[in-house]
Amino acid sequence: xxxxDQLSCGYGQSQILHDLDLNxxxxxxxxxxxxxxxxxxxxxxxxxxxxxxxxxxxxxxGHDVSALETHERVERGIAYVPQGRMxxxxxxxxxxxxxxxxxxxxxxxxxxxxxxxxxxYDMQSRKGGNLSGGQQQQLAIARALATNPKxxxxxxxxxxxxxxxIKDIARTLKEIRNLxxxxxxxxxxxxSFTLEIADRFLVIEKGRFVIEETRDRVxxxxxxxxxxV
Amino acid sequence: xxxxxxxGAIAAMQGFNGLxxxxxxxxxxxxxxxxxxxxxxxxxxxxxxLTIGAYTTYVCSSxxxxxxxxxQPYYFFFxxxxxxxxxxxxxxxxxxxxxxxxxxxxxxxxxxxxxxxLVMQQTFRxxxxxxxxxxxxxxxLMGSVNFTDAIEIPRNGxxxxxxxxxxxxxxxxxxxxxxxGLQVRATVQNRLMSRAVGINTxxxxxxxFALGCGVAGVAGAAFTTIGxxxxxxxxxxxxxxxxxxxxxxxxxxxxxxxSAFLIAQTQSLSEFFLSGSMAKVLTLSSVILILxxxxxxxxxIKVRK
Numbered sequence: 055x056x057x058x059d060q061l062s063c064g065y066g067q068s069q070i071l072h073d074l075d076l077n078x079x080x081x082x083x084x085x086x087x088x089x090x091x092x093x094x095x096x097x098x099x100x101x102x103x104x105x106x107x108x109x110x111x112x113x114x115x116g117h118d119v120s121a122l123e124t125h126e127r128v129e130r131g132i133a134y135v136p137q138g139r140m141x142x143x144x145x146x147x148x149x150x151x152x153x154x155x156x157x158x159x160x161x162x163x164x165x166x167x168x169x170x171x172x173x174x175y176d177m178q179s180r181k182g183g184n185l186s187g188g189q190q191q192q193l194a195i196a197r198a199l200a201t202n203p204k205x206x207x208x209x210x211x212x213x214x215x216x217x218x219x220i221k222d223i224a225r226t227l228k229e230i231r232n233l234x235x236x237x238x239x240x241x242x243x244x245x246s247f248t249l250e251i252a253d254r255f256l257v258i259e260k261g262r263f264v265i266e267e268t269r270d271r272v273x274x275x276x277x278x279x280x281x282x283v
Numbered sequence: 284x285x286x287x288x289x290x291g292a293i294a295a296m297q298g299f300n301g302l303x304x305x306x307x308x309x310x311x312x313x314x315x316x317x318x319x320x321x322x323x324x325x326x327x328x329x330x331x332x333l334t335i336g337a338y339t340t341y342v343c344s345s346x347x348x349x350x351x352x353x354x355q356p357y358y359f360f361f362x363x364x365x366x367x368x369x370x371x372x373x374x375x376x377x378x379x380x381x382x383x384x385x386x387x388x389x390x391x392x393x394x395x396x397x398x399x400x401l402v403m404q405q406t407f408r409x410x411x412x413x414x415x416x417x418x419x420x421x422x423x424l425m426g427s428v429n430f431t432d433a434i435e436i437p438r439n440g441x442x443x444x445x446x447x448x449x450x451x452x453x454x455x456x457x458x459x460x461x462x463x464g465l466q467v468r469a470t471v472q473n474r475l476m477s478r479a480v481g482i483n484t485x486x487x488x489x490x491x492f493a494l495g496c497g498v499a500g501v502a503g504a505a506f507t508t509i510g511x512x513x514x515x516x517x518x519x520x521x522x523x524x525x526x527x528x529x530x531x532x533x534x535x536x537x538x539x540x541x542s543a544f545l546i547a548q549t550q551s552l553s554e555f556f557l558s559g560s561m562a563k564v565l566t567l568s569s570v571i572l573i574l575x576x577x578x579x580x581x582x583x584i585k586v587r588k
Contacts, residue, residue, distance in 0.1 A: 102479055104475055104478070104479065123478070123483075124475075124478035124479055125478050125479075125481050125482055125483045125484070128478075128479065128480065128481030129481060133480075134479045134480075136476065136479065140473055140475075140476040142468070142469050142472045142473060142476070143472065144468075144472060144534075145465075145468060145469065145472070149465055149468075152462075152465055153465055153466070153469045153477070153480050153482065154480040154481065156481070157462060161462065161465075197480055198480070200480075201480060201481050
């Protein structure tokens, strides 16, 4: 469904990602784990076309998106929740969600979005910048879902969020996957969070995938060895 | 008792005078409120887009006088629309050729647009000549309306006020009630993230800049009813215009309106008691004083950082 083929990317002369291959099936949740500076965010940025990729291919549903600009990739079904959430602070919650809606929606937020995040319904007219970290994270996910994606990319969604909300987010993500047949790729450093949601685990180390395990065969100790500093 | 009613009449007319100055300032500042306030582009050539509108109106006026004199009472509406289109189209071209390459270098934009303003002024001079020209305003815009024996309100002032109201309301609706406005505001706050939610920011930028220039063109068309047009007609206004936008607080349309009102009324009222240049000194020093206390301008949106 979502396929990455020999993807390489970097900044200036330093190559960060080395020939990455990944094939994610429909309805699959894949966790990309790794320490800071190992290339998680770089991977996500190049998947979104924010960083130009050096070589390789990215495709959604068999359509190559490698040559497309960021907003065109969104149109093809990739949605992005960046690290640090990056909601639009001086716009209301409602307007934040509306930015993701396609023109055909005429600004009307689908009801199942509010069903997933009831807190956003209550705070519709509040400024995005005045929400708490956890609420902003939910808003960022809702905004990404408003684009009606096939693949959802989440970059460190638990960073700086209190544990009780992390559990909520994990539950919501699984619910969304079931509701919308969504494919999810999530990058993380928190193993407990990914153990709860992911079907497959990848560890990224210096821009290469070094471990790949499915859920039933995952060994917590091996992965956490790569995560500890 | 007679002096009292006379004083009242003078106060009313002076008040209206203040309102006219307010409309002029606001008309000029609206386009810049979009380009500088929303996009953050320091467009030193903004005054020249005003001049484009004024010359477009002049050309319309001469063509009408020459080819279809009977159309004279109505040509002005057509001229306003055409000024909007011409100035907007030039703005679209300028954004494509120049501004879009400089979004990451705001200070270079300042120099580049300043250069552009010189080029445009010289172009006007070469095409229309250095001497000032005037468009012939339609007859129904001349003269004044007598409300009482003592109070006379000029018609072009009333027209200007109506146009300002209409334009402000339209821009307000577009920015805060339309999909385009939503995309503009998102792009302003975070260009990268806007792309990542599917907004074609390049298209939004081009549209926004063109619209801001088009509004300046409309202002230029309106100005032909109160003054004549020369190659540098627009550039004299550029400082006042930036002053209004900065004083009101960038990114706040309401702030732009309030600041235009305050500056205009201060100017107009103090002009009544002091000389023209002293009034200017008073206005400018109070603006500077308030900006020292509130560097972000009169109105700014508060969010936690």
